[in-house]
Amino acid sequence: MVLGELGSRLTSALRSMTNATVIDEQVLTTLLNEIAAALLQSDVNIKLVKRLKDGILKKINLDELPPGINRRRLIQTTVFEELCNLVDPGVESFKPKKGKRNVVMFVGLQGAGKTTTCSKLAYHYQRKGWKVALVCADTFRAGAYDQLKQNATKAKIPFFGSYTETDPVQLALEGVQKFSQEGFDVIIVDTSGRHKQESELFEEMKQIEAVVKPDNVIFVMDASIGQAAEAQASAFKDAVNIGSVIITKLDGHAKGGGALSAVAATRSPIMFIGVGEHIYDLERFDVKSFVSKLLGMGDLAGLAEK
Amino acid sequence: IFGFFKGLVGQKVLERADLEPALTAMKEHLINKNVAKDISDSLCASVRESLIGQKVSSFKGLNALVKESMEPALQRILTPKKSTDLLRDILAAKAERRPFSIVFCGVNGVGKSTNLAKICFWLLQNKLRVLIAACDTFRSGAVEQLRVHVRNLKSLDLDGQGSASTNIELYEKGYGKEPALIASDAISYARSQKFDVVLVDTAGRMQDNAPLMQALASLVRVNNPDKVVFVGEALVGNDGVDQLVKFNAALKDYSNVAEPRQIDGIVLTKFDTIDDKVGAALSMTYITGQPILFVGTGQTYTDLKKMNVKAVVQALLR
Ligand SMILES: Nc1nc2c(ncn2[C@@H]2O[C@H](COP(=O)(O)OP(=O)(O)OP(=O)(O)O)[C@@H](O)[C@H]2O)c(=O)[nH]1
Ligand SMILES: Nc1nc2c(ncn2[C@@H]2O[C@H](COP(=O)(O)OP(=O)(O)OP(=O)(O)O)[C@@H](O)[C@H]2O)c(=O)[nH]1
Numbered sequence: 206m207v208l209g210e211l212g213s214r215l216t217s218a219l220r221s222m223t224n225a226t227v228i229d230e231q232v233l234t235t236l237l238n239e240i241a242a243a244l245l246q247s248d249v250n251i252k253l254v255k256r257l258k259d260g261i262l263k264k265i266n267l268d269e270l271p272p273g274i275n276r277r278r279l280i281q282t283t284v285f286e287e288l289c290n291l292v293d294p295g296v297e298s299f300k301p302k303k304g305k306r307n308v309v310m311f312v313g314l315q316g317a318g319k320t321t322t323c324s325k326l327a328y329h330y331q332r333k334g335w336k337v338a339l340v341c342a343d344t345f346r347a348g349a350y351d352q353l354k355q356n357a358t359k360a361k362i363p364f365f366g367s368y369t370e371t372d373p374v375q376l377a378l379e380g381v382q383k384f385s386q387e388g389f390d391v392i393i394v395d396t397s398g399r400h401k402q403e404s405e406l407f408e409e410m411k412q413i414e415a416v417v418k419p420d421n422v423i424f425v426m427d428a429s430i431g432q433a434a435e436a437q438a439s440a441f442k443d444a445v446n447i448g449s450v451i452i453t454k455l456d457g458h459a460k461g462g463g464a465l466s467a468v469a470a471t472r473s474p475i476m477f478i479g480v481g482e483h484i485y486d487l488e489r490f491d492v493k494s495f496v497s498k499l500l501g502m503g504d505l506a507g508l509a510e511k
Numbered sequence: 512i513f514g515f516f517k518g519l520v521g522q523k524v525l526e527r528a529d530l531e532p533a534l535t536a537m538k539e540h541l542i543n544k545n546v547a548k549d550i551s552d553s554l555c556a557s558v559r560e561s562l563i564g565q566k567v568s569s570f571k572g573l574n575a576l577v578k579e580s581m582e583p584a585l586q587r588i589l590t591p592k593k594s595t596d597l598l599r600d601i602l603a604a605k606a607e608r609r610p611f612s613i614v615f616c617g618v619n620g621v622g623k624s625t626n627l628a629k630i631c632f633w634l635l636q637n638k639l640r641v642l643i644a645a646c647d648t649f650r651s652g653a654v655e656q657l658r659v660h661v662r663n664l665k666s667l668d669l670d671g672q673g674s675a676s677t678n679i680e681l682y683e684k685g686y687g688k689e690p691a692l693i694a695s696d697a698i699s700y701a702r703s704q705k706f707d708v709v710l711v712d713t714a715g716r717m718q719d720n721a722p723l724m725q726a727l728a729s730l731v732r733v734n735n736p737d738k739v740v741f742v743g744e745a746l747v748g749n750d751g752v753d754q755l756v757k758f759n760a761a762l763k764d765y766s767n768v769a770e771p772r773q774i775d776g777i778v779l780t781k782f783d784t785i786d787d788k789v790g791a792a793l794s795m796t797y798i799t800g801q802p803i804l805f806v807g808t809g810q811t812y813t814d815l816k817k818m819n820v821k822a823v824v825q826a827l828l829r
């Protein structure tokens with residue numbers, strides 16, 4: 206699946222290092238180049254790849270290492286740690302609070318998977334016993350309300366939206382107010398797709414944020430995105446208070462490196478990943494196991510903590 | 512005297528190692544512009560081959576030299592090798608009294624339905640009668656999405672008559688039905704009702720999803736459309752290459768015919784969201800050798816353009 210290919214490339218790079226007899230500057234450089242190539246092929250932002258490489262080189266100064274140290278192990282753990290740093294902003298990901306109204310707002314580029322993921326998240330919370338509702342604040346995309354309505358109906362999740370109201374800010378406000386009054390625990394607001402080049406769309410997003418006062422803003426990113434990811438993610442981050450990221454379409458072949466770069470740009474944790482079109486195709490994201498899997502080495506997590 | 516001077520300063524023969532720094536810089540430059548990594552690698556490799564052994568007066572201008580040799584290569588890849596004149600093809604079919612059919616396919620959420628609607632708008636402007644076939648019978652709201660577009664397009668007073676247009680209609684059978692069958696019924700209907708064009712919308716699908724890819728291949732085989740158009744987004748990174756390779760492979764492998772259909776053209780969407788990171792245009796044309804028929808540049812009906820190859824080449828090298 207997902208990062209499998211990248212994982213096996215990295216594993217073989219690390220293994221070839223293990224087999225080399227002497228670990229010198231050249232072996233290390235070859236290894237880092239191999240890792241960089243694999244990361245670039247997975248759409249990790251080119252500047253991040255460079256930073257990662259430099260970070261590892263700086264940490265491992267082969268000339269100054271004490272004689273007794275296991276160089277292979279040192280390189281392995283350093284690679285592991287730096288990869289973790291890449292996807293882990295060190296912030297707990299959002300959890301709704303009991304006995305309180307929790308408003309979650311979805312934002313992201315066009316077609317990233319917001320509406321689908323909204324429904325998945327609502328379904329996820331609902332199954333855990335929360336009282337959940339969905340609000341459609343997308344008045345722009347043709348069929349947006351029908352899409353959310355059909356998803357919600359299938360999963361028996363209460364929803365709010367309109368065929369006639371054209372102001373998404375008004376709709377978002379009404380929906381959140383309605384479900385607040387009705388005592389819902391989690392209210393999820395879906396918004397239209399937008400991009401940084403159209404400032405009016407960003408303005409609208411800010412207005413929605415201002416009226417619904419979300420407890421968490423979730424930025425949805427498509428796993429297949431390439432080098433444009435960082436600029437878009439940074440712009441979203443600057444405009445609204447992004448709290449979490451969900452990467453979608455990881456059931457495909459895309460390795461999600463572009464989306465991972467967005468995590469670095471937003472400094473927000475990946476909360477879930479989307480792995481299919483069905484409402485149950487949502488998985489929790491865990492940095493350590495993700496990177497261990499990435500490297501194809503389960504025991505590295507233990508190594509890193511020593 | 513001049514000859515002697517020249518001999519002293521330069522006339523170095525370029526070797527592999529001399530070129531490496533400039534080529535590495537170019538490779539990174541292209542990757543940063545969102546050209547797929549493998550394609551950046553092979554483009555730089557071919558530039559290297561063309562430059563090794565050439566004589567230069569100094570190694571100072573190597574970056575410029577690499578750029579200079581890259582430019583025609585990019586230009587060549589991006590320049591369509593066959594006609595992109597859809598209207599001419601449609602009129603030819605019209606002369607044969609048959610509807611011209613176009614199937615839109617691609618992965619999830621790239622803009623198939625929206626750009627199909629934009630193309631419909633453009634066809635209506637050209638006084639053609641268009642039937643839209645709703646063959647995404649899976650994704651929630653897919654049929655309603657097209658219904659809204661058809662309603663919008665009907666109410667645009669394109670013919671200046673002030674009345675709802677009869678030049679556009681939606682052919683739909685709701686959800687859950689067999690897409691290949693709906694497409695074939697739609698095409699028969701278009702024939703009997705004298706529509707000039709049938710635009711077939713399909714569900715988004717991941718290129719590794721075998722059952723869904725099989726279903727697409729079957730839709731194409733059964734209906735043998737005039738054009739199979741791949742819709743890809745300009746945002747896509749390295750996955751774009753894989754998408755195209757596997758869509759073509761599926762059309763071939765699942766069709767069991769001697770001469771399988773392949774993707775005939777590309778619609779490149781969301782071009783307005785990428786600034787100058789225009790590399791996907793290059794990756795997609797490089798991999799298929801097929802032309803970019805249209806570029807989607809926004810979310811309204813008029814946001815559909817022909818690609819400006821020169822501008823894309825310039826953006827790539829800038
Ligand atoms: N295979 C797969 N498809 C997905 C996933 N998440 C979403 N999709 C599909 O991606 C397409 C776009 O999803 P939407 O939920 O409509 O995206 P959106 O961000 O709401 O789009 P806009 O509202 O137009 O900006 C649909 O075909 C979804 O079924 C996923 O995890 N895997
Ligand atoms: N900015 C921008 N957005 C676009 C463009 N083309 C399509 N979109 C948006 O992308 C989103 C997805 O478009 P759709 O047409 O529903 O995509 P699709 O490929 O049919 O999606 P599925 O059928 O779910 O696979 C919508 O919000 C569109 O408005 C474009 O050229 N530029």
Ligand SMILES: [Mg+2]
Nearest residue numbers: 319320343349
């Ligand atoms: Mg949506």
Ligand SMILES: [Mg+2]
Nearest residue numbers: 623624647653
């Ligand atoms: Mg569609």
